[in-house]
Amino acid sequence: MSLSIPAPTRGAPRSRLPQVGTTIFTVMSALAQSCGAINLGQGFPDFEPDAALLDAVTRALHGGHNQYPPMAGVAALREALSDKIDSLHGRRYDPADEITITAGATQALLTAILAVVHPGDEVIVLTPAYDSYLPAIELAGGIARCVPLDADFGPDFAAIAAALGPRTRAMLVNSPHNPSGRVWSAQDMHRLGQLLAATDVVLISDEVYEHMVYDGARHASAAAEPLLAGRSLVVSSFGKTYHATGWKVGMVAAPRELSAEFRKVHQFNVFTVNTPMQWALAAYLREHPEAHLDLPRFYEAKRDRFRAGLASTRLRLLPCEGTYFQCVDYSAVSDLPEAEFCSWLTREVGVAAIPLTAFEPQPRLTRRSARFCFAKRDETLDAALERLQRL
Numbered sequence: 001m002s003l004s005i006p007a008p009t010r011g012a013p014r015s016r017l018p019q020v021g022t023t024i025f026t027v028m029s030a031l032a033q034s035c036g037a038i039n040l041g042q043g044f045p046d047f048e049p050d051a052a053l054l055d056a057v058t059r060a061l062h063g064g065h066n067q068y069p070p071m072a073g074v075a076a077l078r079e080a081l082s083d084k085i086d087s088l089h090g091r092r093y094d095p096a097d098e099i100t101i102t103a104g105a106t107q108a109l110l111t112a113i114l115a116v117v118h119p120g121d122e123v124i125v126l127t128p129a130y131d132s133y134l135p136a137i138e139l140a141g142g143i144a145r146c147v148p149l150d151a152d153f154g155p156d157f158a159a160i161a162a163a164l165g166p167r168t169r170a171m172l173v174n175s176p177h178n179p180s181g182r183v184w185s186a187q188d189m190h191r192l193g194q195l196l197a198a199t200d201v202v203l204i205s206d207e208v209y210e211h212m213v214y215d216g217a218r219h220a221s222a223a224a225e226p227l228l229a230g231r232s233l234v235v236s237s238f239g240k241t242y243h244a245t246g247w248k249v250g251m252v253a254a255p256r257e258l259s260a261e262f263r264k265v266h267q268f269n270v271f272t273v274n275t276p277m278q279w280a281l282a283a284y285l286r287e288h289p290e291a292h293l294d295l296p297r298f299y300e301a302k303r304d305r306f307r308a309g310l311a312s313t314r315l316r317l318l319p320c321e322g323t324y325f326q327c328v329d330y331s332a333v334s335d336l337p338e339a340e341f342c343s344w345l346t347r348e349v350g351v352a353a354i355p356l357t358a359f360e361p362q363p364r365l366t367r368r369s370a371r372f373c374f375a376k377r378d379e380t381l382d383a384a385l386e387r388l389q390r391l
């Protein structure tokens, strides 16, 4: 008996994300490629991960690590992470039921939001914010309460306090911050902890740039703040720390009850994350602890090289305390709005950048800022700087 083919549905299905198009990172990378521009837009290194890490992957592939790992992730990796978080932040997460390996931070964030937010719940988002946050909240049926960061991209605690209400279920924080490079201090985290103390708000702390903090400052993790750790899902990504953004492996650390809810959703949206990469990362974390400890120095040198070059252009440098992003004010060069400017810069000058408007639902129309990624070889940065000198 042959199966009959159902009649085609008319038109496209009703969109779950009617306001959403293709992400700015994909758009600008495609434009950079089509124009032959130097791509300082989308955030990824143009150099390879450490050869020792690549060797560890090969060992894992040939070592019989090719079937499903445990749902929460390879135990050796969770144990290595538990030790690492303890040594950095003085808090021990139980690897058995408080650490989960994810398919990058993007999946961790969406899963965390789906696990915590019920339809109609409010979620506080500090803007500008990473572009996946608002669609993830929408998919969960939540309502984003956007609170602008202050003029220096720091937290505005009075505005956060005013946004907190009986329907607030969760809050998203990102430090070091994409796109601004602003880093929260331990005191900022403590103040947030005090603000949330009387609530049952869950904090989702996006710390993917945790090891890119400069000028001797220390990353203040939600895991290190006693008033926050018990209510937080702390998210990070191996892609940033180990120069392997394409691997899409990340992690979430959270207390037992929160982790249990997280895993209920995780097991049905990815179930498990690819096995050989997890074994390789576990081995590398143990054998090369210096890799993440050296990262601030490595990227600080790139930041300083890039900033020194930009200082002799007509672009005005904004502060960069962390991340691998440098923002500039271009108002001395052009009056174009941010998206148009970045498109013009890519086509006409040959350097791709990201407009800050991409991180906001209601862009500040008077601002004239763009974001460059400096996770690039020195030759790439120098070639881009040579072009930017001509502005």
Ligand code: PMP
Pocket (backbone or CB within 6 Å): 043, 103, 104, 105, 106, 107, 130, 174, 178, 206, 208, 236, 237, 238, 239, 245, 248, 249, 250
């Ligand atoms: N959060 C922030 C702030 C990011 O910048 C990124 C990506 N660069 C992510 C999350 C997503 O990380 P991943 O590639 O591991 O999904």
Ligand code: GLN
Pocket (backbone or CB within 6 Å): 023, 025, 026, 041, 042, 043, 044, 178
């Ligand atoms: N997070 C990276 C950035 O901000 C890009 C990741 C992506 O392309 N989704 O540039």
